[in-house]
Amino acid sequence: PPPRGGGTGSLPNANSRLWGANGELWDAYGRLIDYSYAGYAAGERPIPDVPQAANLKTDYGAKGDGVTDxxxxxxxxVAQVQEGAIYIPPGRYVVKKRIIITRPNIVLRGAGQDLTTLYFPLSLTEIYGNVPVMGASQYAYGPGFIHFL
Incomplete structure (x- = not known):
């Protein structure tokens, strides 16, 4: 099950019909997705320091100005880099299509929290349309804008 308690944020715990106050109502087969093991190696190993292979601005012409697509x-x-980190310098990068990464050992590396922002101004439904699954968007439980296959 997901971790118990209030997490690392500063907001107080909230009650819900799906979670309860401290997870006592959580159901492994219910509607709440368990993201507690999301991330590299389920968060159980440090992220490796992969050598930089490219710079999104200098090598591929990205602007990172929050306006330019x-x-x-x-x-x-992602089509040209064979392996390594694609460095994304400080800035706000507008992304309007899915970025699908099909090769192993590719890393998207920003400059740090609050320095590199990926901005998705449109929803996947607005871009690609929607085929509802059980009354919800088909994107609700599937891959998002950046998808590692």
């Missing part, structure tokens, strides 16, 4: 720079980078 930088999608093509991302698509070109």
């Amino acid at each position: 930088d999608t093509q720079a991302f698509l070109n980078a």
Whole structure:
């Protein structure tokens, strides 16, 4: 089950019909998705320091100005880099299509928290349409804008 308690945020615990106050109502087969093991190696090993293979701005022409659509720079980078980190310098990068990464050993590395922001101004439904699954968007429980296959 997910971790118990209030997590690391500063907001107080909240009650819900699906979670309860401290997870006592959580059901492994219920509607709440368990993200407690999301991330590299289920969060049980440190992220490896992968050598930088490319710079999204200098090598692929991304602007990172929060206005220009930088999608093509991302698509070109993930298509051409064979392995290593694609460095995303400080900035706000507009992405309007899915970025699908099909090769192993590819890392998207930003400059740090609050320095590199990926901005998705449209929903996947707005871009690709929707085929509802059980009354919800088909994207509700599936891959998002950045998808590692």
